[in-house]
Amino acid sequence: MRSRLHHRWYVPYLFLLPGLALYVLWMIYPLGYEFYISFFDWKIMPGQASRFVGLDNYRNVLQDKNFWLALKNTVRYTVVTVAGQMIIGLALAVLVHRVFIGKRLFRAIYYLPVITSWVVVSFLFQFIFSSNPGGLVNYLLVSVLGILDEPVRWMSETNTAWVIIYALGIWKGMGWTMVIFLAALQSVPVELYEVAAIDGAGEWRQFRYVTLPMIRRTTLFVLVALIIGGFQVFISVYLITGGGPLHRTEVVLSYMYDRAFNRLQFGYGASLSYILAAIVVFVSFLQMRLFGQPAETD
């Protein structure tokens, strides 16, 4: 390796200092501070003393029916939207990779929902999933396709409300998945397909035995990133159902937010946050172990 640049010992630290100081203040210190808070019945109002309660907050979270419901909802959201985004994103990427004209245009158009703000698209999906017969989705299902006899009242039941939130998650995320898969597909050497074709492999076998193994690492990356993202679902739930009715559509973060900033139970919220972070980190490691290693031994 090349020798690094000569420098006085403090030069690299000077370059790091401003950014790192801010990072420590806003990310690292809060990480420790939150752990501390999670052991207290934390009072935010002036004049009230916070009380040390040991593991009570964690116990309360784990015994809270609403927390388990929120966790179940979050996991379900993650499974549905991650699967949807992976499958649709990969399919679109394969097609865009193969198409002769308009590659860049298609890529740009599919990416538009990704860059549109969550607030805007949450309202937009509320509007197109309106209960009126003129709501775009109802109109499509009833008047155009004739699949249903009458318009669905999407917001009146939790199951149909979830449909809105799932659809939004997949619709907004598929472009991101597609762009990353497309870049991976473009990095697969063409020779591999030629060899496979000479060996008599058809389209499907080429996809199964050349494409999929070659984009394996990208697939793992996308999977981990999407799962971390799925567990963080918040704005769409907060703006579309508000977690209601009666916490039935709450996800972990909306429940945490409600506890902390509406009911001012900061200690409870802090321990809930830690439990969520532990789950996310655990799931990510698990995935890397399960899917990451065989790629190296192949």
Place this chain on the structure above:
Amino acid sequence: MKETTLSIHSIRRRGQLRFQIVILLILCGGVVIAMAPMVYMASTAFKAHAYIPEFPPQFIPHNPTLDNFKTAFSSRNFLTALFNSVRVAVATSALVTTLTAMMAYSFARFDFPGKNFLFYSVLAMMMVPTMMLIIPQFLVAKRLALLNSLNGLVLAYTAGAIAFNMFLLRGFFEGIPHELEESALIDGANHFIIFLRIMVPLAKPALSTVAVFSFLGAWDEYIWALTVLTDVQKRTLPIAIANFRGVHASDWGLVFAGSLTAVIPTIVIFVFFQRYFVQGITTGAIKG
């Protein structure tokens, strides 16, 4: 002999053509799904009194009107919010680009004690859900009197954007050859001059990526702004849009006029910097 190969060719080409047409049809179907909601939003912004969706839906309004935009822009709070968002996003973008470029230069070019520890500490935090820290961050902001302040927003957005962008820039800096810097050092330049005069100009594409990403991140941010801003005069655009939405009967035309105002700059930036977007989001994903 020649004729048969020719016909095989044309059969294959015809097969190819049919294949291409099928692909194009599917992709265009995808375009409809991706774009129809956005187009419908845009058209609703030009409809008057859109309290409920009309039947049948109209993608091209019968009587297009600019009333919703007039109402939005004549509301002082909306203009203030627009101005606040521009201010916060520009400041965040400038700060993120400066700080992460310095950090990335340090990590890419020097060996020093604690380097790996510091680098991986920053990187590991990318795995932690962003919103998980909102409680202690709120308390820190409260203690520093940054709760109801636009500068507080800038600091929060900058800190949140450091890890990813620093990682992106470090990769780019490592790809720049050392020779220029070494000869500059021999000529007596110090490291700050080298950073400003050599690295920054060479890294312009990557720096643009970072500037664009951090601008858009700040432009769209909602949760933190919702949590810390209480003063109407300090609201940002997403909050103002959510305010148009209201609680019960909303004038959707107004909501979407406000939304379009927020979305159009994003789309313009995206169209101009598309190349950088693709670079930015695929870095790390492909190399793994």
